[in-house]
Amino acid sequence: xxxxxxxxxxxxxxxxxxxxxxxxxxxxxxxxxxxxxxxxxxxxxxxxxxxxxxxxxxxxxxxxxxxxxxxxxxxxxxxxxxxxxxxxxxxxxxxxxxxxxxxxxxxxxxxxxxxxxxxxxxxxxxxxxxxxxxxxxxxxxxxxxxxxxxxxxxxxxxxxxxxxxxxxxxxxxxxxxxxxxxxxxxxxxxxxxxxxxxxxxxxxxxxxxxxxxxxxxxxxxxxxxxxxxxxxxxxxxxxxxxxxxxxxxxxxxxxx
Amino acid sequence: xxxxxxxxxxxxxxxxxxxxxxxxxxxxxxxxxxxxxxxxxxxxxxxxxxxxxxxxxxxxxxxxxxxxxxxxxxxxxxxxxxxxxxxxxxxxxxxxxxxxxxxxxxxxxxxxxxxxxxxxxxxxxxxxxxxxxxxxxxxxxxxxxxxxxxxxxxxxxxxxxxxxxxxxxxxxxxxxxxxxxxxxxxxxxxxxxxxxxxxxxxxxxxxxxxxxxxxxxxxxxxxxxxxxxxxxxxxxxxxxxxxxxxxxxxxxxxxxxxxxxxxxxxxxxxxxxxxxxxxxxxxxxxxxxxxxxxxxxxxxxxxxxxxxxxxxxxxxxxxxxxxxxxxxxxxxxxxxxxxxxxxxxxxxxxxxxxxxxxxxxxxxxxxxxxxxxxxxxxxxxxxxxxxxxxxxxxxxxxxxxxxxxxxxxxxxxxxxxxxx
Numbered sequence: 001x002x003x004x005x006x007x008x009x010x011x012x013x014x015x016x017x018x019x020x021x022x023x024x025x026x027x028x029x030x031x032x033x034x035x036x037x038x039x040x041x042x043x044x045x046x047x048x049x050x051x052x053x054x055x056x057x058x059x060x061x062x063x064x065x066x067x068x069x070x071x072x073x074x075x076x077x078x079x080x081x082x083x084x085x086x087x088x089x090x091x092x093x094x095x096x097x098x099x100x101x102x103x104x105x106x107x108x109x110x111x112x113x114x115x116x117x118x119x120x121x122x123x124x125x126x127x128x129x130x131x132x133x134x135x136x137x138x139x140x141x142x143x144x145x146x147x148x149x150x151x152x153x154x155x156x157x158x159x160x161x162x163x164x165x166x167x168x169x170x171x172x173x174x175x176x177x178x179x180x181x182x183x184x185x186x187x188x189x190x191x192x193x194x195x196x197x198x199x200x201x202x203x204x205x206x207x208x209x210x211x212x213x214x215x216x217x218x219x220x221x222x223x224x225x226x227x228x229x230x231x232x233x234x235x236x237x238x239x240x241x242x243x244x245x246x247x248x249x250x251x252x253x254x255x256x
Numbered sequence: 257x258x259x260x261x262x263x264x265x266x267x268x269x270x271x272x273x274x275x276x277x278x279x280x281x282x283x284x285x286x287x288x289x290x291x292x293x294x295x296x297x298x299x300x301x302x303x304x305x306x307x308x309x310x311x312x313x314x315x316x317x318x319x320x321x322x323x324x325x326x327x328x329x330x331x332x333x334x335x336x337x338x339x340x341x342x343x344x345x346x347x348x349x350x351x352x353x354x355x356x357x358x359x360x361x362x363x364x365x366x367x368x369x370x371x372x373x374x375x376x377x378x379x380x381x382x383x384x385x386x387x388x389x390x391x392x393x394x395x396x397x398x399x400x401x402x403x404x405x406x407x408x409x410x411x412x413x414x415x416x417x418x419x420x421x422x423x424x425x426x427x428x429x430x431x432x433x434x435x436x437x438x439x440x441x442x443x444x445x446x447x448x449x450x451x452x453x454x455x456x457x458x459x460x461x462x463x464x465x466x467x468x469x470x471x472x473x474x475x476x477x478x479x480x481x482x483x484x485x486x487x488x489x490x491x492x493x494x495x496x497x498x499x500x501x502x503x504x505x506x507x508x509x510x511x512x513x514x515x516x517x518x519x520x521x522x523x524x525x526x527x528x529x530x531x532x533x534x535x536x537x538x539x540x541x542x543x544x545x546x547x548x549x550x551x552x553x554x555x556x557x558x559x560x561x562x563x564x565x566x567x568x569x570x571x572x573x574x575x576x577x578x579x580x581x582x583x584x585x586x587x588x589x590x591x592x593x594x595x596x597x598x599x600x601x602x603x604x605x606x607x608x609x610x611x612x613x614x615x616x617x618x619x620x621x622x623x624x625x626x627x628x629x630x631x632x633x634x635x636x637x638x639x640x641x642x643x644x645x646x647x648x649x650x651x652x653x654x655x656x657x658x659x660x661x662x663x664x665x666x667x668x669x670x671x672x673x674x675x676x
Contacts (some may be wrong), residue, residue, distance in 0.1 A: 080612050089587060090612060101458060107390055109381035127375055128307035128368020131386050137459035138611050143368065146299035168297045169368025234611040238458050246613070 039115025042215040043176055043191065045202070046222045046231065047091050048247040049080070051209035054089035057158075061204030062093075064154035065177060067161035072142040074174035075201050090246070093201065094119060094140040094174035095234065098241030102132035102141065105139045110170075117243055118176050120212075126170040126182060133171055137235050138242075141171040158162070177201075192221055215243075271494075272649075279642045286635015289628040293365060302626040307605045311625035311633050312366040317597040319358040319640065320393070320450060320470070320494035322590060324354030324480030326352025326400065327436075328442035329508075334436035341504060343656040348484040350407055350653045353400045354643045356393065361636045381470050385453040392446030399439045402428055407651050448473040460604035462541030468600075473518045479593030481512050486586040487644060489579060491654040498648050502579065502655035509582050516589065520563055540618040549622075550603060553595050562592015 026040065054077055062075045080090040097103075100119045103111045110126035113119060132143045147168040155161060162179045166172045177199035184190075184197020191197040192213030202210040213220030222245075225231075231245040267273040293300065303310050325348035332338045333345040364370045376390045409415070409425035451472025454463040487507050492500030530542045545554045556562075566585035568575075575581040603622060610617040625633070647653035 046561070092611070092674070105384050105453075106381055106388060107384045107386035108375050108379040109384075110379075125372075125375060125379055126369065127372045129366075129386065131384075131453075133305060133308045134605065135457050135459055137609070139305065139608075142305050143298070145301075145303075146297045169370075171368075212600065232613060234613065235609075240458075248613070 023227075028209065031121065032235040040216065041116040041191075042243075043096070043116050043118060043181065044213065044215045044222050044226075044243040044245065045093065045176070045199070045213040046225050046245045046247060048209045048211070049088055049090065050249045051207045052077075052089045052091060053207055053209075054079070054087065055206065057204045057206055058091055058149075058201035058210065060154050060158040061200040062177075064152065064157070065162050065180070065200035066174075067148075067152055067155070067163060067165050068172070069144070069148035070153055072144075072172065074140075074142070074172070076139075086249070088249050091201075092138060092140070092234070093199075093244060095138050095240065095242035095244045096176060098243065099239065101137065101240060105131045105135045107131065114178070116181075118178050119173075120175055120178065121171075121173060123164075123166050123170050123172070128169040128171070130171060137238055137240065141173045143171045144168050157212070158204070161188070175191035262454040275645065276642070279638045279645075282638035283635050283642070285631045286638065288631075289631035289635065290365065293628055293632060294370070295317060298368060300626065301629050302624055303629075304621065304623070306608055306621045307623040309366075309601055309605065310623055311629045312362045312671075314594070314598045315599060315633050315636055316359045316362040316366070317450060317490070318479075318594040319355040319362065319636075320447070320588050321476040321593050321597060322479045322483040323352040323355025323359075324443065324447055324476035325482075325484035326355075326480065327396075327439045327447075328477050328481055329484065330403065330432070330436040331440045334433040335440065341508065343501070343654075344488065344504060344508060345485060346407060347488050347654050348480070349400065349403045350647050350651070351484055351487060351644065352480075353397075354640050354647075356397045356400060356657065357643075358636050358640045360394065360397070361639065362633070365632055365636075374439070385449050386455060389446045389449050389453060392442045392449070396442040396446065399435055399442065403432070403435050403439065407647070408651060410651055412650070444473070447476045451550045454600065454604065457604065458534055459609070460538035460541075460607075461535055461609060462545075462607065463529070463600070463604035464538075465526075466527070467529070471526060471596075471600075472521055474515075474522055475593045475596055478512055478515050478519050479590055481508065481515070482586040482593075485512070486583055486590060488654045488656075489583050489586070491648045493579075495648060497652070497653035499657045500654065504574060504656060506582070509570050509576055512586070512589070513567055513576070516563060516567040516570065520567060523559070523563065537607055537609035537618055540620075541603050544606055544620070545599060547602050550599050550655065553599050557595030558592050558599060561588050562595055563589070566592070 012141075020110060056077050059073050059075050059077055061073060063070065063073070066074060075091060075093045078090045078092060080088040082088060096117055096119050098117065100113070102109070106126075107129060108125050108127055110122045111119060111132055112122065128143075130143060133143060143151055144166055145168075148165055152161065163179075180197055180199060181191045184194060187196070189197035192202075192211065195203045198212050199210075202212045211221050211225055213222035215223060215226075217223060226245055227249070229247050232245055233242040233245055236242070264273075268277065301310070326345075328342065329345040329348040333342050364373065367373065376387070378392065381387050403424040406427075406429040409422045411422075414425075415422045448469035451468035451470070454460075455465055455468030457463045485508055488498070488500055489505060491498035530538065531546075544550050566588040569581050569585035570576050575585075606621055606623070608619045608621055610619060644653070
């Protein structure tokens, strides 16, 4: 009986140690993982609703540069009511969430984070289950219900395609024109400053309502604007840590 | 060839022949629908970016749910020692195998890239509940293949042509207790995770709740056992190939009645929690469910006919003893579980929370399955019915007379079996 008790106690001790070790390693690996996510640049976008006129040039430029089906909009411009008798618009690209629900739920890891915070899609890995669409709080993902084989009506007027067309059966979304950023950096350009290294929607905006830059760089235009102005993010209460900030038309409206 | 034609001519107008022809017609329709879907793509469905999961996912969720009889009854028989229910567990295992293959078929239709199905096994995102469900389902399907091997061994043709193979397959039943443990583990994981898959979706406030896992688990167990009992009783009435021991079924049915009280308790708790306090999106979805377009499904399908009435029938002895009322109650429970899975899949998607700033606005969208979705979906159901019918006819899937040695637990000398 005594022996039995000893064994049980030993067993409990051992399991407690085991659990502690497992939890410890898990905590350590998690810290490492979140460190790895922080690359040199942390890209963010700021959209000034006071300047946005709802012209939709951003959407067209996006559709041309990313070769998007005209039925799909990676960047949607929505009616957001009126403030002081003036119409207000809300342009919505992908929020590039820091804790992106789409990345967390994807069974095959086709949605993933880049070191610079961009939420990417591996269109060759995706099996088309659409869990990410159900999980996205911003409706930022569009499924390719059919193949896009026609000519792109936005080309060449609004730009030329820089990425491959996505096949039928996978969802697609905005990725902050990562191809422009990468190529620009290789050429020694600064994204957000040089047009060739900046997302197409930002470049196309005729009123300068869109700004792009690195959050780690304290002198970047987005860092400055966010320091000096009141800004908000969409559905902030969900805690997804969106990287798209909005400057409200009326400074008193700050709730997201 | 001539022989086959005369055989068909002789059998086509028997009930069996008519049943097979009916299922065959549905399957042909489904085949046509399926080919159209693979050819044209999902654009011909009524799925949208706001409701990306529709009828097929309901069929997927429901067929996994009603397969849960396999793990729960096998656990009862081989782990809790309720040995005399072994013949029912045999039926449940076979239904489980059919159910999981039905779910796989539904997924092949549903996912955008069925040609990449295998990637789900290669690329792991261990953080994703869907990854966990996929893994468990694949592993559990393997377990079910082993568990049903002794059943397939009873095929006359196999016995005469490959007697050694048949004996090998038969001997797998020695491992039934081990398989039951693995099956219990895998099923507990994925049956609840299937609910958790919805429960973690923050974007859809109605779904975002921890009890989703509990509700899925509970509804699966009651639905799974009920379907097993119902299918056994139906077969017993319709064909002489099935031999049913009504005493066994009646006892398990009573047990289902008690389980239903537990299920109702959790549903009541969930219902109260959902309606308490206003939460944008959740409250609207709740109203869709209780007073809106899904209210008939919810109150009649899920609650009154799907849960309350059958619970009463199964726990009221005179009603339970009548095979008609018992079968009706079991059918109602299965219908209730399917209604629950349909509603829960659709309701969170129908009430859309806007991301516009300021007062959260709720918009509503709608979804009605298209003809191809129905045709292919019914084909999956027809496949299930066909597989079960063939099982009853050729594999003695429902046979409660099976002698003891066919279900002997050789490798386990545990304590005496508890008599239920």
